Structure formats: C-alpha cells, structure tokens
Ligand SMILES: Nc1ncnc2c1ncn2[C@@H]1O[C@H](COP(=O)(O)OP(=O)(O)OP(=O)(O)O)[C@@H](O)[C@H]1O
C-alpha cells in the first residue's frame with residue numbers, strides 16, 4: 001500500500017480549491033499484450049572516462065616507481081621517489097583544478113543560485129528567490145545524501161575513501177550533467193540560441209489578464225478563514241493575520257511548517273502549485289521555476305514509497321518541507337534504442353525521456369509538463385533504509401557483482417529479471433514535481449481519440465477510417481473551443497519525441513473544458529531516434545488544423561538561428577543521447593487555428 005506522506009492539515013484548510021465536483025477517474029485500463037523483454041537490458045552504464053584516466057595515472061606512477069627500483073642505485077632512489085611523489089601531487093592538483101572547473105560549469109553552488117536565476121523587474125519575486133535559495137542552501141548542508149558539491153571541493157580526501165564513497169564520487173560526474181536539467185532554467189551566460197528563442201515575440205505574447213477563477217488554487221484570505229471556520233478543527237486553529245501554518249502532526253524529520261499567507265514564506269513546490277492557471281502549468285519567466293528544479297535536485301530525501309497507478313515502477317519521494325516528487329529510475333543506458341521488434345506498449349520507460357520531454361514542451365512554448373530534473377540518488381540510504389513500503393523493501397537484493405538492486409511491485413517489468421540497480425548504490429533517476437493532491441485539485445482523465453489499439457493485431461478506428469476526424473470534430477468536447485487544437489499540439493510534441501504511448505491525457509476538473517491538457521507520462525518517448533513515426537501526427541493530418549502560435553513557433557524552430565536541434569541541445573546538454581538532437585524538419589500544411597488574432601499584423605517579421 002502506498003504510505004502517503006501527510007501534508008500539514010492546515011494547508012488544506014487554507015487553500016480554496018476552486019475545482020469541479022467529481023474526482024478524475026485517474027486509473028487507466030489497458031488491454032496491452034503483456035510482452036516481456038529478454039533480460040539483461042538494464043545497463044546503468046556509468047561514464048567510465050574519469051576512471052580510465054585515474055587508472056592511467058595510477059599505472060604511470062606505478063611503472064615509474066618500479067623502473068626506479070630496477071634501474072637505479074640506492075643513492076639516487078630517494079631523489080626519484082621524491083620526483084614521483086611530486087608528479088603524483090601535481091596530478092592530484094590538476095585533477096582538483098579540472099573538477100572545480102567542471103563543477104562551476106555545470107552546477108552553480110546552492111548559495112549563488114539566486115544570482116543565476118533570470119532577473120525580473122519584479123522585486124517581490126526576487127526576494128522570494130533569494131530567501132528560498134538560502135533556505136535550500138542551508139538545508140542542503142545537513143544532507144546525508146549526495147553531497148556532490150562538498151565532495152568535489154575535497155577530491156584529495158574522497159579519492160582515498162571507501163569503495164562505495166569512491167564510486168559515488170565517480171558517479172557524481174554524471175550527476176552534474178543530469179542536474180544540468182536545473183541549470184538550463186537558470187540564465188545562460190552569453191547569448192545562447194535558447195535564450196534568443198525565449199526573447200522572441202512568439203514566446204512573449206501578450207495574454208489576457210487572469211481572472212480569479214483562472215487560478216487552480218488560491219490562498220484563502222485570513223479574514224475569510226476566520227469567518228467561515230465552521231468545523232471543529234478550524235475553530236480550534238489559532239490562525240490569525242500574523243500566525244503561521246502549523247503542521248498538525250509533527251512528523252519525524254519533517255520541518256516545522258512556518259508558512260504564512262505571505263508567498264515569500266512558501267517553499268518552491270507550493271509556489272509551483274499556486275502558480276498553476278487555466279492555460280498553463282507554469283509561467284516560463286517565473287523565477288520560482290529555477291528554485292523548484294534546484295529544490296528537486298538537492299533536497300534531502302525523507303521518504304520513498306511506490307506510487308500506485310500506471311503500469312511501471314515509480315516511486316513517490318518526500319522532502320522535509322512536505323514537497324514530493326515522482327521518481328522514475330534509469331532502467332537501461334541512455335544510449336539504448338528501443339528494439340525494433342518491440343511494440344510501443346512493451347517498451348521500457350526512460351527516466352531521461354521524462355526530463356527531455358519537459359524541456360521540449362517548454363521550448364515549444366506549451367508549459368504543460370510538470371518540471372522534471374535528473375538526480376543521482378543512493379538506493380541504499382535514500383530508498384532502502386528509509387522506505388516504509390514493505391512491498392518495495394522486500395524486493396531489494398544484491399546482484400552478483402555487488403550492486404544494490406530492487407524491482408518493486410507493478411504490472412510490467414517488476415521482477416528479478418528487470419532489476420533497477422545502483423552502481424553499487426548510485427542510481428540515475430528523474431524526479432518530476434508532483435501536481436497538487438487530487439483532494440485539492442481533482443483531475444479528469446480523457447481517453448485520446450487517437451489512442452492506439454494496444455494489441456499486436458488489431459488496428460484502431462482512426463487507422464482505417466480516413467474520415468475519422470469528422471466524427472471527432474462533432475463530438476464534445478472536440479466540437480467546441482480549443483480542445484481539438486490542444487490535442488493537435490500534443491500530437492506535435494509526441495511526434496517530435498516519438499511518443500506513441502499517449503493513450504490518455506488529463507485536465508484539471510476545476511477548469512472544465514476551457515483549459516490546457518496536461519502532458520503527463522512521457523517515459524516511452526525518445527525511444528528510437530533513427531526513425532520518425534508519422535502516424536503520431538494523424539490528428540494533424542486527418543483534421544488538417546493547427547494553432548497558429550504552434551505553427552509559427554515550429555516555423556521559427558526550423559530557422560538556422562533557432563533550429564530546434566540546437567535549442568534542444570542547449571537545453572539538454574548531457575541529458576539525452578545527442579543523436580536525438582540531429583536536425584528535425586517539419587512540413588506542416590497551412591491550416592491554421594488563429595489564436596493570435598489582433599496581436600500580430602506583422603507576423604512574418606517574427607518568423608521570416
Ligand atoms: N507529476 C505528477 N504529479 C502528480 N501525478 C502524476 C504526475 N505524473 C504522473 N502522475 C499520475 O500518476 C499516474 C501514473 O504515472 P505514469 O502515467 O507516468 O505511469 P506509467 O506507469 O507510465 O503509466 P502507464 O503505464 O499507464 O502509461 C498518471 O496517470 C498520473 O495521474
């Protein structure tokens with residue numbers, strides 16, 4: 001069973017959920033053929049370059065010493081020994097220097113992260129980012145987890161440590177690349193193509209001002225809370241205009257909750273939740289986005305339980321200030337391409353696809369995927385030793401080569417033949433920011449009209465009926481508003497990342513049919529870079545309709561100055577196999593849903 005981490009009850013009281021009445025169905029049904037992969041595909045494949053270098057330098061020093069022994073007299077021996085030590089020291093100094101350079105290039109230290117966050121004119125936001133980054137920094141000091149920054153500063157001591165620690169160090173190199181997921185959200189020095197893209201008018205379109213009911217959640221005004229506090233709990237609650245939200249139950253390891261209705265006191269996950277609107281999950285320019293990704297990548301992990309729902313293994317991780325993240329583990333090397341004989345519904349999920357999908361969605365201007373980062377975790381100290389989930393803990397074992405592995409309990413690939421393994425403890429994972437709890441913000445799950453058959457033999461109706469879209473266009477909710485072009489946006493995203501697994505999508509119930517579509521679950525994207533899958537574009541091709549802003553952005557992304565492959569590379573350096581960033585060419589018919597009316601007399605200037 002899922003052991004749910006309680007969030008402070010008063011938080012629930014303080015939020016006004018403007019949601020719909022019913023809870024979304026959430027659970028998906030599936031008629032998939034339960035095809036199994038041959039074992040042995042899991043290859044954590046840590047980068048061995050740094051190890052090879054170390055081995056080489058060790059070999060040089062060793063052979064130098066033995067040469068000295070054999071060929072030289074006793075009198076000169078001490079001189080050469082001295083030289084050897086000098087050379088060793090220089091090697092270490094050089095390594096130390098390289099590591100510190102690499103580190104500054106990849107992960108800015110927590111304390112300085114606020115300075116690299118995009119500056120806004122909004123003083124209010126600036127102070128939020130500063131206070132929250134310093135709290136992140138202070139809490140990371142007591143981390144027993146991956147102290148990557150500290151270790152990098154002390155290479156001399158860590159090099160000679162225990163085997164486990166040593167391998168964690170090696171793996172930390174990879175973590176820096178992964179945490180690049182957080183980096184790209186921070187200001188890129190110089191003028192990168194990504195930065196230029198986000199400065200383009202197409203990414204800065206004026207928007208109608210949001211009304212009160214365009215926000216998913218709101219903090220209740222204090223007066224209101226006092227006036228309407230009718231139940232027992234609320235009457236007992238000492239909330240007043242200056243009081244703090246106190247956690248009703250002080251859980252071990254959890255921070256004392258000190259949030260007030262003042263946004264500056266809110267942790268990044270809460271600010272993310274409070275920033276969700278009818279039309280997007282986050283505002284790309286919100287400085288909290290960088291805070292949130294930094295938070296996900298560095299916060300101490302306090303809880304890890306299996307997340308129910310879906311078919312493959314994933315964990316719900318908890319942080320001390322009640323933040324949570326959805327973890328998907330690395331199951332195969334980043335370079336592994338999906339076997340051509342495997343159906344899309346039998347494919348492994350890829351942790352790096354979740355990360356890359358967030359970046360692609362963001363650079364298409366959609367902002368419909370919850371922020372995802374990569375992180376290197378310790379499967380022993382950050383899962384096995386802290387989990388309260390017995391169904392998970394009983395699946396841990398040590399592999400023949402001494403790696404700590406587990407497989408959990410789920411429908412697909414949860415068996416000893418498909419273990420998730422550390423090296424020996426270090427494991428690459430993706431961590432996605434959790435959406436607000438369903439009790440606060442119920443969601444509705446919609447079956448995609450272009451869902452695949454999930455059968456080896458059957459075809460779906462849309463695959464055989466050329467007039468399929470005519471039917472869809474007449475069927476609610478696709479017969480009204482933006483739902484159809486939203487679905488086509490999703491098809492464009494899925495085509496670009498080769499995701500054939502979009503069987504459902506979700507919306508926030510509160511917003512009814514006038515809202516964006518959540519692009520959750522992208523784990524089966526980016527599986528095969530060498531072949532396009534045109535059938536993913538069926539909604540576009542059959543309905544012959546597209547949002548004008550999407551069309552213009554795609555056109556912009558095909559220009560040399562903003563080429564999609566380049567901005568993706570900027571965004572994803574080190575996260576995704578580079579083969580995926582080879583140029584993508586898109587041809588789209590001129591069938592436009594004009595969502596830019598009145599904004600752009602001169603739209604050719606934008607993309608020409
Ligand atoms: N960031 C998130 N925050 C909250 N809930 C989420 C988030 N991401 C996914 N979920 C929920 O968890 C469910 C399962 O996640 P996901 O779809 O990624 O798992 P899965 O095993 O790939 O599922 P499936 O096998 O059905 O494709 C989703 O249907 C969604 O409702």
Ligand SMILES: [Mn+2]
Pocket residue numbers: 310349501521522523524
């Ligand atoms: Mn999935």
